[in-house]
Amino acid sequence: MxxxxxxxxxxxxxxxxxxxxxxxxxxxxxxxxxxxxxxxxxxxxxxxxxxxxxxxxxxxxxxxxxxxxxxxxxxxxxxxxxxxxxxxxxxxxxxxxxxxxxxxxxxxxxxxxxxxxxxxxxxxxxxxxxxxxxxxxxxxxxxxxxxxxxxxxxxxxxxxxxxxxxxxREEFRRPAIPIRPQPRRVLVNFGGFDAAGQTHKAMLALADFHQLQVDFVAGSGNPDWQAMQALAAERPHWRLHSYVKNFAALLAEADLCLGAGGGTSWERAVLGVPTLCVTVAGNQELNARLLAEAGAHLYLGPCEPVSVEQVRQAVSLLLDNPWLRHSLARRARELVDGRGVQRVAAALFAAALRLRPATLDDARLLFDGRNAELVRCWSQQPGTLEWPDHLRWLEACLKDPQRLLLIAQVPEGPVGVLRYDRQGVQAEVSIYLFAERLGLGWGAALLEQGEACLVRHWPDVRRLRAQVMAENQVSLNLFRRAGYHQGTCEFTRVLKEHLDD
Known part of the structure; x- marks a missing residue:
């Protein structure tokens, strides 16, 4: 692709x-x-x-x-x-x-x-x-x-x-930081350019917190760079960085962060770093306000009216309230799990998704995929498969004219498995993803492409049926979004080619 x-x-x-x-x-x-x-x-x-x-x-x-x-x-x-x-x-x-x-x-x-x-x-x-x-x-x-x-x-x-x-980025998928009773490290970052000069303002606000080690990540193109160098030179517990390769590690060391309301909001959130936010652009304001209303960070508002003294007081509030820092960290991590980029990549790769009929050469792939614990726990038959039984099952599948077994894959490798079992004009669909693909949104693409493949293979099939365990909310939502209608214990969908029949 x-x-x-x-x-x-x-x-x-x-x-x-x-x-x-x-x-x-x-x-x-x-x-x-x-x-x-x-x-x-x-x-x-x-x-x-x-x-x-x-x-x-x-x-x-x-x-x-x-x-x-x-x-x-x-x-x-x-x-x-x-x-x-x-x-x-x-x-x-x-x-x-x-x-x-x-x-x-x-x-x-x-x-x-x-x-x-x-x-x-x-x-x-x-x-x-x-x-x-x-x-x-x-x-x-x-x-x-x-x-x-x-x-x-x-x-x-x-x-x-x-x-x-x-x-x-992948480096932000790491354990949450510990919330210490007494914070020791602070990270200040208002973006790669910080044209609004908020890093310098933060320096002035933090000047009297001698117990804190502070990292300032600002970029040498910052309009206040020389003034910030002079302030940092006077304080051995401060470090001023023009560029860092290990920002995720630096953030993970912080007990508190001062920053803007852009994309770094999610880097702070996934690590659970309590944050004092000041927005530096109009497009950040709504998101910052909603995050504050959700209890995920402390928001002072747009940068222009925020004074050095307001920043100083807000820092003191967070330093003195471990329960508040715990609450901010917990709510932030509830919003972000760090796998968003994989979900977006999956959505783009869905266009390149291809289905092919399974063969005997796929025996090991199907065996390992179906035996994965995260797959078995939601199966109608959650027991572990045995290799001889699996081989007999696969051979029977491939010979059965009323069964269609498909493997979905992208250039990087296999994604999941679809099986259709035909009974007259109705077919029952079963689906599972390989364990490393779970939770990324691949299911909808598999169902959509599988349905198109089914129509080509069995053009007279009118209705699809799926059985889903009541506790499996992910699959329940998947079939609902795919246009299936939920009955007492199953989903059904009339294929559009036969809506008028």
Whole structure:
């Protein structure tokens, strides 16, 4: 699978768009995809960093149109100019399977035009303020919801809303930090650029907390860099970092964090780091407020009116209240489990999912998959399989004209198993995912593609049936969302080819 990502970074835009897309790109590559980035060469771009990570990059010009160069006036970025620049950059490139755009300045017009490079378009958004013409729409924020995006996308669009899909790097999947009675370490990070100067404000607020070791991660392009260097030089318990490779480890060492309301919110949440949040951009405010209402962090508000003294008082409040820090950490971890990037990757790879008939060569794969404890516990027959019995069962399956046994796979490897048992015009469906694929959203793709395969194989089958254990809420929800109607102990679905029969 080939994916093109369109995102930019600059002091005005921030580095968060490219950072979260890089996290997704790394997961897609791990699963076998080829990923490339197209970025404008703005001040603060990340092209070299992306190349260092091994990704192909396409450099777009810093400026597209300058109608009045003598006045220094640049017209706003039109979507047509961006498409024209891409046409030039991609002139000799083969087609992609997906184009993914993470850019507030590009909307449905750009997305429709981008289909010249891929049959499927995806978008990452936070604002819910413009129309999208995409096949997949992601908003990982707490504020992302069907209500917020009502009327802003087509009916066929698959939506991934909320921190369940937060794009977190693998290193953030680690145990929660301990909540100590007396905090010792604080981490301050307001983004890669911090054009709002909040790191310097935090330094002034923390100046008198001599018992605390503090790490400030700011970036040397910070507007207050020299003043911050002078403050840090006077305090041996402070460390000022222009760049860190081990941010997850640094965050895991912290007892308290001061930061903005962007993507780092989820990095703090998954580790359960009690947080004092100050937003540095308007698009962060709703999400930060909703997180505060959910009890997941302490929110002081937008940065402009927040004073040094307010930050100092809020830090004192958190330092003196271990019960509050416990509560904030627990609620934050309830929202984020760290597997969001795998779920988003699965949604993109679902387009590349393929079903094939099982063969005897799959005996070991099916045996190990079905015997996995997480699979057996929800089976109608939860006992452990024995190898001779399994071989006899598989041989009988493959010879039975009333049974269709399918294996779903993507380029990286197998995903799950579907079995259809036919009884006249009705077929019973059984499904399970291999243990490493559980909880990532693959079930819906398997059912959808399995149904299409079934119709081709048995065009006269009119109805599907599924039996699900009452305690298996995941499977119950899966079949409901797939259009099955729940009876007392089973689900049924009339195939659309036979709705009028």
């Amino acid at each position: 080939r994916v093109l990502i369109r995102a930019d970074a600059s002091p005005a835009i921030g580095s968060g768009h490219v950072a979260r897309c890089l996290t997704l790109a790394q997961e897609l590559r791990r699963q076998g995809a080829s990923v490339a980035f197209a970025c404008r060469r703005l001040s603060g771009h990340r092209l070299e960093a992306l190349q260092a990570e091994g990704f192909q990059t396409f450099e777009l010009p810093e400026r597209y149109i300058d109608e009045h160069p003598e006045l220094g006036i640049e017209t706003p970025l039109p979507w047509q100019a961006d498409i024209a620049a891409l046409q030039q950059a991609l002139a000799t490139e083969p087609a992609f399977d997906w184009v993914l755009v993470d850019h507030y300045g590009l909307d449905h017009q750009w997305q429709r035009a981008a289909r010249q490079w891929a049959p499927r378009i995806a978008a990452i958004d936070d604002l819910a303020n413009r129309r999208h013409a995409v096949d997949l729409l992601l908003d990982q924020n707490f504020s992302g919801s069907a209500q917020a995006y009502a009327g802003l996308h087509d009916e066929h669009c698959r939506t991934l809303f909320g921190p369940h899909f937060a794009l977190l």
